[in-house]
Structure formats: C-alpha cells, structure tokens
Amino acid sequence: MRARVVAIGKSTLIAVVPIVLALVVMGILLAALGRDPFTFYADMFQRGLFEWQGFQESIIRSAPLLLIAAGLIVAFRASLWNLGGDGQFLLGAALTAGLAPSLLDALGVWPMLLITMAIAMLVGGAWTIIPAVLRGRYGVNEIITTLMMSFIGIGVANVLVKGPFRTDVGGVARTDVVPFDERFPLLFGTRIHLGFVIGLIAILAVHVLMTRTSLGLRMRILGASPRAALHAGLNPLRLTVIAFVLSGALIGLSGSVEILGVQGSFRADFNPAYGLLVIPLVFLARLNAIGSLALVIVFSVIQIGGESAAREADVTSDVLLVLVGLMLLFMAVVEYLRVRRGLGMAFVPPEVADRLRPPGGEGGGGAQAGEPRPALGAEKAGSR
Amino acid sequence: MSDLLSQDFLTALIAGGLVAAVPLLYASLGELVAEQAGVLNVGLGGYMLLGAFLAFVITYNTGSEWLGMLAGIVAGAAGALVMAVLCVRMNLDQIVIGIAILLVAEGATSLLHGAAYAESRPSLGSPSELAIPGLKEIPILGESLFSQNAIVYIGIALAFVVGWVLKRTSAGLSIRAAGERPEALDAAGVSVTATRTWATLCAGGLAGLGGAYLVIVGAGSFTPFITQGSGFIAIVIAMLSRGRAPWTIVGAVLFGLSLSVATALQLIGVNIQTDYVQMLPFVVVIVVLVLFARRSYLPSALALPYVRGEK
Amino acid sequence: GSDDDNGGDDSGGGSGDAPISEFAIVAPEKGNDYGWNQQAVEAATQVADELGIEVEIADNSGYEDISPILRELSTGGAEFVVAQASGYNTTAPDVAAQTGVPELIWDNPEANEPGISANASTASQQGAYLAGMLAAETTKTGKLGIVISADDVNWNKMSGGFVAGARSVDPEIEVELAQIGQAGYADTAGGKRVTEAVIADGADIVFGMGDGSSFGMLQAVENADDVKFIDVIGDKSPVDDQGVLLSSVLWNFEGLYKDAIADIGDGTFGEEGYELDLENGGISLLQTDQIDDQTWSDIQDAKQKIIDGDIKVPLTEEKSQVDALINEG
Amino acid sequence: MTSDPTSAGPLLELHGITKAFPGVLANDRVDLELRAGEVHALLGENGAGKSTLISILSGMYRPDAGEIRFQGREVEIDSPRAAIELGIGTVYQHLTLVPTLSVLENLMLGSHGGTGRLDLASANDRFAELARLLGVDFASGARAGALALGQQQQVEIMKALWRQGSRVLILDEPTSMLTPQGYEELRRELEHLKDGGLAVVLITHKLHEAIELGDRVTVLRAGRKVGSLAPDDLRGRSESELSARIVEMMFGEQAAELADAVEVEAAPAARESPRRELGAVALRVRDLALDADDGVVGLSGVGLEVRAGEIVGIAGVDGNGQRELAELIAGQRRPRRGEVLLFDEDVTRLGVREREARGLRYVTDDRLGEGTVGDLDVAMNAVLKRIGRAPFWRGGTERREEIDRFAEGLVDRFDVRTPSVQTRIATLSGGNVQKLLLAREFAGEPRAVVFNKPTHGLDVRTAEFVREQIREAAGAGLAALVISTEIEELVDLCDRIAVMSRGEVTGEVENSPGVEERIGALMVARAGAGVPAGSAS
Ligand SMILES: Nc1ncnc2c1ncn2[C@@H]1O[C@H](COP(=O)(O)OP(=O)(O)OP(=O)(O)O)[C@@H](O)[C@H]1O
Ligand SMILES: Nc1ncnc2c1ncn2[C@@H]1O[C@H](COP(=O)(O)OP(=O)(O)OP(=O)(O)O)[C@@H](O)[C@H]1O
Ligand SMILES: [Mg+2]
C-alpha cells in the first residue's frame, strides 16, 4: 500500500516535473516581457482544464490529434516514417467537406457521416501507397517520399476546393457548409462531439492491435528487423503497405473528424499542421498508445488554455510555441534522467506501465529497451 | 503578353530563382553533412529562423552585411548546439528535440520581432553585389548568374568543397563512419560524439547562413515565419542528394527556379493556378522515383543514438 | 487585455446611449501589420473609445481552429463579436447561433441572419479604380504591375478595379499580374522576388497586395530606380523612408463597426450586410505628396462619378475574371 | 622492439578486473598478463567473459574494479583512443567495418588522428605491404560490405596491424571465418609478429589452434579465471593431453562427456558414423540460377539432392554462394531459373511460410540479425515463424500462456541458458541463441532442414551438442543439408559432401577416409573443369 502510494507519487512527479520546468522558464520569459506569469498560468489552467466550457474545448481539440497519434504509432512502430500526415489529413478533410453537402441532400445525416469518413480513410490510405510500395519494393526512403506526397496532397486539396468542390457563394474559395445540426452528434448534452469517441476508440484499438495481435507483432518485427521479418516468412512489402495504409487511413479520418466535428467546411489554404505537434508526443510516449493519449490531452489543454491566457496577458500566442517547445525539451531530458536512474515510466499510470514494460527488460539498457526503435536507414546494413 | 525575350526580364527571373535557391542550398548542404554523421535535424528550419533573425538585427544595427551573415552563422550554430548537447551527448530523441527546437525558434523569433521591430518595420536596403568581371558581360546569364551577392558563389563552391572533404579527408571519413556504423568509428579511436557534434554545428551554421541570406538578400527585412517551411524542403534535398554534396546545388536550384517559372508563366500570360506550378517539383521527383526506383540510401545509423558497448 | 468580468457592473460606465457594453474582435494576425489586422484593431479600439465601451482584442488568432476562441469570447462577456477574417466566415455564424451573441463576418453573403450574423464586404475595387488612374497618370514606361500574395477575393476585386481605372486613363496601357503563391501572405522573400521580376519586365508602378509579403514588395521597389508602390488597406507612410509609396487604397472599418453596433441596438443587425465603399468613407485613396494636384483632382472627379453611379467599376471576384480583363487591353 | 621476450617483465598486466552487467558478473577478479613476443590464448565456453575482458583492454568498457599496468606503470584505458595510443590493436568478435566505405577507407579510419587530407599514396603502399603479408586477394578500393565474411575478417586484421609500432594485438575469434589457407597465413604472420616483439591475445574456440599458436593459455569460466598453462606446461606434451586438460578447466567435471568433441577438435578425421537408413529424396534443387548483385553472389546451375535420413554437407570458402543457395531453398529469395522440390512437390513459387508449413526449415547463420529479433523476448522468438497460428494466436489475438509454455518446452529440451523465457533475447550469449534457433526449427515436424554454419562461434561443448542433435534428427528420418566452412566438421557429420565455389557446385564426394584433399581440390575448381563432378552420384 505504502509502496504503491510512493510509486504513484513518483511517477506523477516525473510526469509533472518537465511541465513545471517549462512553466518556470517560460515564466521568466513572460516576466521579462513585463507580464505576470502567475496570472498567465492561472488563466491557462483555468480555461483549459478547470472551467467546464474550456475543458470541453480541450477535449474537442484532442479528437483529431488522437487519430493522428493513432496513425503515427502504427507507422512508427513498423519503422515507417510517415511524415506526410499533413497531406493525408488535408485530403481527408477536403474530400469530406467537398462531398458531405451533396451526400447529405441525397442520403441524410448518418449515411453521409459514414460515407465521408470511409472516403477520407480511403484517400488518406491511398496517399501512402506510393511511399509504401517504393519503400517495400525498392527501399526508397519514405521520409523523402511521404514529405513530398504531403506537399502534393496539400496542393491537391487546394485545387479541389478551388475547383470542383467550390461553393457558389462568393468570397474565399471554400466548400458549402454542412449545417451544424447535421454534423457529428454531440455527446450527452455537452459540446463534445462523436469525433472524440472515434479518436478514443482508434487509439485504444491501435494499442490492442500493436500489443496483442499477430498483425501488430508482424509490423513490429518488420520495424525492428526487416531481415528477421523476411526470415520469419513475413512479406515485407505487404506488411509495409498494410502499416502505411492503416496509418494514412487513420490520419485521413482525422481530417474528416475535423470537418464533421469542428469546421463544417473546408477553406482553401486551411492547414493546421497538427502532424508536427503530434509527432513528438508519440515519440515521448515511446510509441505507446496510452501514453500518447495522456500527452495529447495535456497538450490540448495547453493550447486551448494558452490561447486564452495569452490574450488576457496581451502577448501574442507565439508564446505557446515557445512553451510547447520547452515542454518537449524538458520532457525529453527528464525521460533521459528517468531511464538513467531506472525510475518508473513517466507518462502512464504505474499499473499500465507495468504491463507495458518490456518483458524481462532490466530497467536500464538504454532509452528504448523493449521498444523496437525505428531506424532511418532503409535497412540496417548487415555485415553483408 | 509580356516580352519573353526581354533580357532584363529573363535576368530577373533567373536571378530570382537563384536567390530563392541559396538558402535551400546552404541549409541542405549543412543537413547533408549532419545526416552523413547520423544526425537528422528536423529543426533545420529553426536554425534558419534563428540565423535570419540575428542576421537581421546585426545587419540593421551595424549596417554591415558581412557581420550580419556572421551573426546568422553564430545563431544557427547556437540552435544546433542545443541539438548536439541533447541528442549527441545525452542521446535524446532527435525527432522530438528537432521539433522542439523548431517550435521554440519560431515562437521566440516572432515574439522578439514583435517586441522590437513590429512598429518600425525596418528594412535593410539593397544588398551589395560581388560581380565577377568579364563573366558579367555575357547576356542574360551573365547578369543573372555572375552579378550575385558573393554568398552565392561561396555556396556553390562550398558544395564542391564539402563533397571533397567528405570523400577525401580524414574528417570526412569520420563523418561518414559516424553515420554508417558509429561503433566502427569509436573502435578506430575517433570520438563519435565529437564528430557528430561538429557535423551538427556545421548544419546549424550553414542553415543559419542560409537564413541570413534570406533576410539580407532575399527579403530585405525580417518577418515572422519567414522561412515558410523551407527547412523541410532542405531536408528533402539533402536526402535526395544521397551523400553527394554537389547534388544539393541541383536540388536547390530546381526548387528555386520552379518558383521563378511560376512567376514567368503568369507574366507571359499562361494562367495556370500556382498550386499546380508549386506542386510540380515534387511531382517530378516522385515520378522519377517511381520510374527509376533505386535504393535511396540513407546512413544506417541516422537518427540513432550511439552508446558505446550497448547490446 | 481588458477585464473579463461580465459587463453588468459597469455597463452604464462611459455612455448611456451605447447599446452594448462590451464587444470583441478576433483577427488572424498581429495587430501591427500596417494592414488588415492593424486597421481592424485600431478601428475597434477607436470605436470602443468613442462609445465608451470595452473591447476585447484577440489578434494573432490564426486561421485554423477559431471556434474555441469565438465561443470563449461570446460566453465571456462580449455582446458582439467581430470575426475579422474571411476564413472565419463559416465557423462564426455557427458559434453565434449556438451562443446567441451576434457576430460580424466577412465575405459570406449567405450568412446574414437576423440577430445572429451579418456579412461585411468591401467595394474595394472602387478605391483600386482610383489607384489605377493614379498609376496610369504617373507611369513613364507605360507598364503597370500588380503583385498579389494569394488568390484572394479582395485582391482579385482590387486588381480588376485597378486595371479598369488605369485603362480609363490610357486604354492601351499594359498591365501585368503576378501571384506569389497559394498562400504567400507572409512570404516576404517571395514578395520581393516576384516584384523584382515584374519590375524587370518594365513595370514602374507596382500595385501590391499581401500582408507580410508586402514588406518584401516594398523592398524590391526601393531597390529599383524610379519605381513607385501603391499599397492597400493600411498606411505604410511611417515605414517608407525612401519615399517610394505613391499611395494606398485605405480601408477603414470604424464606420462599419459603429453601424453594426447601432443596428444591434435597433434590433436590425443581420437583416442585411455591410459594405465599405467610397461613399461611406470605408474605402479611400491615400493622398501623398508624390501625387500632383492635377492628378488628384482628376481622381476626385472620378470618385464622385463612382459614387453617383456614373462610372461602373467592374467586380472581379475570381482571378480568371481579372486575367480576362487584363487580356482585353 | 627486439627485446628478448623471455627475460623481460610482462608488457601488460591486468589485475583483479571485475565487470558486471545487469544480472551478470561478466568478469570476476580476473588477472592476465601479456608478454612481448608471446601469444596468449584465451579460452572459455560461450558467455565466459572473454570478449568482455578484452573490451576492457581495448577501452570499450570501463572495469568496475581492478587495474591495468603497461610496462609496469598503471594506466587508465578509458576509450578506444587511449588503447590505440598505447599501441593496442584489436580485432573485435563482431566485425567493426563500415560496409559503405572502401577497404582502404576503413583502414584509414582514424589512423592519422588528424582531420586533414587523406594520404592515399602511402595508404596504398601500406595496404600492399600488409596484403602481401596476409595473402589477401581483394583490391583496396573494394567496398567492404561487398566482401565475403572471411575477407572482411582479413580486413579487420589488417586494420589492427595498420598502425606501425603496435605493441599488443588482440584477436577475438579471428579464425572463425578464415579458410584453412587463411589460417595458415595468419599463423605465419603471428610468428613473424612475435619475432618483432608484439604481444598477442588470441581468443578461440578451437583447441588445436590455441595449442598450436599459444605460448600461454588462460581459461575463463563464468567470469572467473579458472586456470592457465605457462609455456613450460605447454612444452613437450601431446596435443590430446593438453586438450583434455583445457577442456577440464573449461567445463569442470562434466568434461568426460566431451571426449568425442575434443577428438574432433584435436584430430580431425572421419569417424565411423553409424549407417542410417536412407529414404526417398526429400529435398531436390535443380539448375538454380541467381543474378549477382551488390553483396549477393550469383549462382548458376546449382543442383543437389538430399534423401530422408541423409546428412549432406556443403563445403566451400565462405561467400561462394552458400548463403544465397540456403535462402533460395528457404524461400527468402526468388531464383532467376531452376526449381526447388520437396518430396517431389515443386515449392519454387511458395513463400517462406508455406514451405515452413510443409516441413522445410532453415537455420540461418546470422543469429542476431536475421534469426531473432533482439528486442523481443525468448518466448516470442521461439514462435517467430508461427505468428498468427493456433494455438499461439486465436482470432488474431495473442495467447501468452500458450506461447510461454511452448517456449519453456524448447528451452528445457535444448538446455537454453536463460533467466526466463521473458528475457530479451539480445542479452543471451551466442551459443544459447543458437540453441534456441535449433529448437525452434526442430519443433513441429521438420522434414528437411538447411543448417547454415550451425556451430560457428560456439564453444566445443555446445558445438558438439548441436552436431548430436543433427545426427539424431537424421536418424529419425530428417533430410539435413549442412553448410560449413570447416571441413573437419563436415567430415565428422555428413554422408556426402558437395563443394561450392563461385556460385557453382564444383563437385560432390562420398564421405570416406582421405576425403579432405578432394574437397580442397574442388574448392578451387570450377564446375566441369577437369575435376570429376559428383563421383558418388
Ligand atoms: N552489453 C552487455 N549487456 C549485458 N550483458 C552482457 C553484455 N555484454 C556481455 N554480456 C554478458 O556477459 C557475459 C560475458 O559475455 P562475453 O561476451 O564476454 O562472453 P564470451 O566469453 O566472449 O562469449 P563468446 O564465446 O560467446 O564470445 C555473458 O553472459 C553476456 O550475456
Ligand atoms: N506472411 C505474412 N506477411 C504479412 N502479413 C501477413 C502474413 N500472413 C498474414 N498476414 C496478415 O495478418 C493477418 C492475420 O493473418 P493470420 O493470422 O490469419 O495468418 P495466415 O495468413 O492465416 O497464416 P497461416 O497461413 O500461417 O495460418 C492476415 O489477414 C494478413 O493481413
Ligand atoms: Mg566473445
């Protein structure tokens, strides 16, 4: 009992320390800018966490991020660097927004929701096929190809919304708006929409997939050692395509959720670049789905609360970029110290941490003990 | 519409493309060195921004472009120093730290610019040119290619120098080994940490210089987020160069000129959406990769920390 | 940074006649851009001062997910919200409908909804027409350049007006247009590069539209010999140390905000939209000492004719319409 | 450096060296002394701590306790650089070449300490000098990764000798990949170096090498030094006598069981193997061809057959297409031409899993890189080739108890030394990983198994255990194809031996006394060029 309390206390401490450090450094910066850091933080947590309305906003913001995290985990676990999330996200969003109005007219709300989500997943997945095949068959590095496909995807989304999907209404190029009542239903009288549940299910499903199923294990093996995968009779091309398409589909779905839950329409040049924010989060959670869930929510709170606090303090919201950057830095540093000292896992509850711990891993053994660490090289060049 | 053959016009287009290419050239050249040593700098755009901002401040206050460029190098290298300490020495995750550096650099330069220069919006004036006599007299090409700021020539020469250093010197050998099989370098008695640290600083300094060029010559002033995601394009160029430094010239010029081509098409009355033109280089590269797919080679130990004796 | 308390306790504070005690404005970028955002923030502050009411300013709010901010402001005391970006024009009506706090939006004529949302737009082509006249009378090379940072409705409208104005002076005049990129609003280097190309192609007057990128355009103009710049929305005179700023098509949002607030008081808000134009002073052409008196009086004549309806300024919301107009010449 | 080796004091002394890894005491108060002009052989079973000890000497690991004296002076070797500066050159057990660099570049790596321009001319001279000395047959410009393992090992040795003026040379299992000729070269070279006053540490699992080359022998067991033989002890005794003593030191009282193994080591000769019943042709490959590619040896017209109950060996210098042949049989590669038949069924177009389900198995020689996934635990590695199959997975989800139970069975039967089946496999010693691989491939109903260098790097006892398993399985009707670079082993094990050279089978011989010379001849021959091919078939 006592030990348990100590353990929980310790891991909470570890989760909290980097945030506190970042807040302190940021506080000094705010003070240098002539702002009161205490008021700033009080506002931030008040709005993002403690105030019911604001907390709902945080949860709403986390919905697309959870889906992106789920998608990234699948790819990264298989050592596939899907850095093209923005393109996949925007294509999913553009197709959803572009097709939703006419589907709504023709078929009604639910069929529209389901069909647009399916299409977003298809297009997000399809957008990864070229990188997947080039990687799986010819070993072409996927960082380059996914980044380039992402730039192309962003362009295509814009071309679509300026062309076929463009509304007749004058003004900025955008799609017709899906009326608020005909988007995702809201949950239990809150503002939180169905998209959050979808995000939650996705990330939990990815957790089960990667830790409990044979397909997940196959992908992890491919990630850890492509040569071992070949030797064990796995089909690297097939697995690469499966992992990539799944990843792209989840990220495409995220775009759909953003439209059906929040935006209602897609505007030319819309690009929230969520991918860049989520990538470090899933790495800090060591590609673990549950840890990513916790981190995504923390960061949503900071974003929502921070926007408000920045306005109250009359500083531009650029301070949030600095704050988030500092938090990532400190989290990484604390994680490093944790691994060195063999402390508990940082961002997950201790009982979960126990289950996640690599079987037989002896505390130390480097930051990635038990987690296959993606290597960037096409394949670790063996001795021959 | 426009007179396509107007000499001034072509000169301006080629020169514009080159000016757009130079920041990419420096940044990708630096990144190439770091990648060869096993360090992936996702925060490359951050180094560029830091370099851009400090170069702007120094040039504006001293009036000296050269001091500004130097400041750009220092600022970019300072960003890379954080990367080197955290990722090379402490073996933290390169992707996480890289993104963190990018975010901090974006936020901090924007805040500082807002605090100091948003009201006055100073500009740096017309950059100097270091013309190459004789060559400059060649029509069109002469004006555009040989009447550029000296940094352009230095960049092009540097690409070849870096190529030579990587291939023909002990330092280059160490860098390549650090990215490919750091344990071999360690066993040979060369410090992997030192090698990677220098390579990372090199990426920072060069990217910072690229940023400096962007504000001093490219834009003539600093605006927040001025690098516009060119850090990622530079990473792509570095990777596509597959370790051969002179290829960064090709990559950077391809991307730079594609911007000029977009302008040129509009001015001669070809009304094509800029979306298409700007997608073009990426589409071309993807098509080339699909048609002539070959193992694109990245160093095996890229983005992996090295811990001596780890099993 | 104003106080976030409910307006209840100080509603009577400054003026008894203002229909509301607090309003808010959300703008996408920083309020010091010598352009759209600065004009909006300054106008809002001015209106609040005049009416003796509070204003909450949320600049630099970005374009991406604006609903949390709009909802927070709507539920946090503001009785009226200005959603000062055309990119907000689909989300803001939703938030207004949910919270019951009226919102002013841009460039979405469909969204007028009594008590909920009203649309604002500009007849900025009218001001650009005058700028075109000015350019045509000032040019020595007979070639004018237009540089836009993106395919933006307002930029398209003004480009069309500019071409028409210039042709009204000299039907043969050459005009060429170049766009920096899909969303090059902040691409300063791109602004400079494209403007340099336009100048090299012979233009000696550049009509430039773009937020941060317009500082790059200005740079290119400064670096060239005998080239003048016509800006839009704001007044960059304070930063024009080289004296290349010929004029600017100014937008003034003050009257617009005041009208909207008055309409809220009258209960007519949302019944129809608002428009900035030459007549209501929302659009005007900046007079600088670069403009000679004769030209200026020609411009004033034309201005009156536009107000009277004697001159019809074409409306070109799409870039293709602008291109067509240019090619007519 | 022409001091009289016997009169001088030790060049290098280790005292009380202790080094612990999590859960393992790899070195426990070990003493060792090296003298100029002597070869000090270091022996011990797999996992005894030999590599750890020399890694401390070469600056890779820092000891937890103990001291190192160099010429009587206490020194601190805290990095490989410090070791190199003392004149200690090391050939590590796991090769440390940079595969993308050329041989010459690998040799020059760090050699000048500086950062300046590479002196290619003098480097090429030095290469030529060492190449003559070691009898190497590759060019200095060859890409290191494209060389055969044996050649890579030669490069490693060159690297250790590269710096002139080395005082100590450490060789961790340098002969594991060398051909008999290569070994001869090495032996001559060591003599030469000893005369030059160099002190050499030689780690090997081959007792005859230790006895032949060593002037002094030290044996480690479980991290402790359990005994040593001084030059006086070695002189004037027969090899078998010495072997017996060493084996006893290495394995203690159980040593008696190993008499056979020792004999294989000490006196390589065909032994009387009990004749097994041969069944139908189990595995047949016909006319297999493969295109050469970077790092891949091309094959042309390879044909072989193995009957049920038969053990067929493939001899040849490493890197002559053996691995490619094995991968073609296993289904990891597609041939350009030719076919693979399993009990007359054409499996050429089937994948690894289908072949495996039909009883065709492959024990790879790359235990860590290919055979196992280092970050997974022992149990998962035990079912690596059965992922998704009942009873270990049901409905796609994993059934951990079933997997653990199965793995525990394998661990018991093959005596895999591991703390538990949940231990990360990368922390196991090489021999134990190999046992697990064998256990995995023997499980179920194997009908034909390809063994690629099954005893490479294993200590005598484990190696003998592995051979015994193969014999037993063949006795029970398995068709075994054993690839090995060690002729003695093949002679000991096989019924028939085929020889591969440059991607071709240059001949096949029935195992009979005196077969070694014929194999030797075939190893350098080309198919159909004079040597009577397939004298037995
Ligand atoms: N980096 C490490 N981390 C954890 N354990 C290790 C590490 N290196 C070695 N060990 C353990 O230390 C022990 C000694 O290993 P070492 O490599 O020295 O054995 P060895 O005598 O060289 O064996 P072999 O003959 O197989 O090469 C083994 O139990 C091994 O598992
Ligand atoms: N060799 C393989 N390589 C990659 N993915 C595979 C492989 N085998 C199966 N999968 C994927 O995993 C999923 C689950 O497969 P399942 O466990 O049913 O294997 P299976 O193909 O039926 O194997 P077996 O033939 O051994 O029964 C399959 O639907 C497929 O998508
Ligand atoms: Mg060893």
Ligand SMILES: [Mg+2]
């Ligand atoms: Mg099945």
